[in-house]
Amino acid sequence: MRSIFLTDPEGLQIPVKEKGLYALFAGFMISFFLPGMPVVNNILFGLLFVYSFLFNTHGEKGWLLRRRLAVAGMIVFFLLQVLSVLYSSNKKEGLEMVVLRLPMLMFPIAIGTIRIGDLLKKRLMALWVMVMLLAAVVTFICSMVVVIRTGESSWFYNDSLTVAIGWQSSYFAILLTVTLYMFVYLIESGAWPFSRAISFVIGAFFLVFHFLLASRMNIILLYSSIFLYALYGMVLKRKYKLGLYIMSGLVLGALMLVLLFPKTINRFRELGYRQFDYSSRGVESHYDMEVKPDQWNGANIRLAVWQCGWELVQKHPVLGTGIGDKMDELMEAYKMNGFVMGVETRRNLHNTYLDVLVATGFTGLILFLLAWIILPLLYCLKSRDWLGACIIVALAFGCITETYIDRSQGNYMLGFLITFIVSCRRQDQ
Structure with a gap:
């Protein structure tokens, strides 16, 4: 634990200004999971923002x-959001x-205009893993208390599992996927401060918790990553025994x-019922109920919403509807198609790329892809930062089924993780 508090011999060598940054990151990370306390989160984020201007000179920034075109692109993309308010009718929205x-x-x-060295990067990642572990343990205990009190095991699944910290399960699941990537990287690089036995318990808990979150995209993403990691070890590193152990463990663990x-598994059964009728008033399926063809479910709702969204893109292909009119025009598209359920629940587009495309057209989508996905990914590949590349790919996949930028948590998540990766770029050290 000394390494978490930077009191070990290596941690004591970290400069004071970097320790200050570490402390502010710690506060921000913890506040990220404090339910009903956005003011605390915003204050700590504000302090982190101000401190970043004391961390290095304006000249260095x-x-x-100038070296990080991705960061400049991120700023331009945000300015496009502001510009889109001007051609929106609903200025308030x-x-x-x-x-x-x-x-x-x-x-x-x-964060995009500072440099984070390798030692501080690893310490911040270890801190992130510990904060995620704390959040997962707390919410698991809270769910266990409710299950004991009510006898309803459904509190161990999906959104019910993360309600104690005020997080949607799919958002926490993508963070946990990223956390597991960091966890493996820290162990591989020898920067993880705990013993093998403790690490095994933590890893097992993370995997069980991840499965209980019941996020289809993240389960597919994580288990595919484990398979590819085993394949990488066997083919490129010739660690055949380790690779076979990992693959066997993956199969046995998944079955268990x-x-x-x-x-x-109910979440995956929904994929077999992708047909939809806009006018249907069927109930929305849930992991705790039998899946039937006349229900709305996570799969067919998205297909219905995406079709309505694409109709708006065809009407406003260049600059979009404007960020203020996006939801108003989407509701009109729902009404035109008789999508009663979409109107009543005010469904968002459930796709970050489509959301950007509808609001700011192909202009916005190209900017978003370049600044937030493609250029940061190229930076990682050029500097052989495979962990950073994996995190960006995971977030890019997550954007397919969730509109991260429509929620405060999603904006913080994307903004923090991707700029953190960019700030660790080796070519800038």
Whole structure:
């Protein structure tokens, strides 16, 4: 634990200004999971933002900004959001959305214009893993208390599992996927401060918790990553025994989880019922109920929403509807198609790329892809930062089924993780 508090011999060598940054990151990370305390989170984020201007000189910030076109692109993308308010009829909604997305401007300005060295990077990642572990343990205990009190095991699944910290399960699941990547990287690099036995317990808990979150995209993403990691070890590193152990463990672990927690499989059964009727008033399926063809479910709702969204893209292909009119025009598209369920629940687009495309057209989508996905990924590949590349790919996949930028948590998550990866770029050290 000494390494977490930077009191070990190596940690004591970290400069004071970097320790200050570490302390502010710690406060921000913890506040990220405090339910009903957005003011605390915003204050700590504000302090982190201000401190970033004391961390290095304005000259160095300008130099880094010129070298990191991705960061400049992030700022331009945000300015496009502001511009889109001007051609939106619903200016009030537009301004509210701009405020919601402020982290996607402030993180690039703050974190995207500093340099984080290898030692501090690893310490921050270890801290992140510990904060995620704490959040998962607390919410698991809270769910256990409710299960004991009510006898309802459904509190161990999906959104019910993360309600104690005020997080949607799919958002926490993508963070946990990223955390597991960091966890493996820290162990491989020898930077993880705990013993093998403790690490095994932590890893097992993370995997079980991840499965209980019942996020289809993240389960597919994580288990595919484990398979590819085993394949990488066998083919490129010739660690055949280790690779076979990992693959065998993956299969046996998945089977055990399915047998112990069968409700998660309901989320995958929904994929067999992709047909939809806009006018249907069927109930929305849930992991705790039998899946039937006349229900709305996570799969067919998204297909219905995406079709309506694409109709708006065809009407406003270049600059979009404007960020202020996006939801108003989407509701009109729902009404035109007789999508009663979509109107009643005010469904968002459930796709970050489509959301950007509808609101700001192909202009916005190209900017978003370049600044937030493609250029940061190229930086990672050029510097052989495979962990950073994996995190960006995971977030890019997550954007397919969730509109991260429509929620405060999603904006903080994308803004923090991607600019953190960019700030660790080796070519800038």
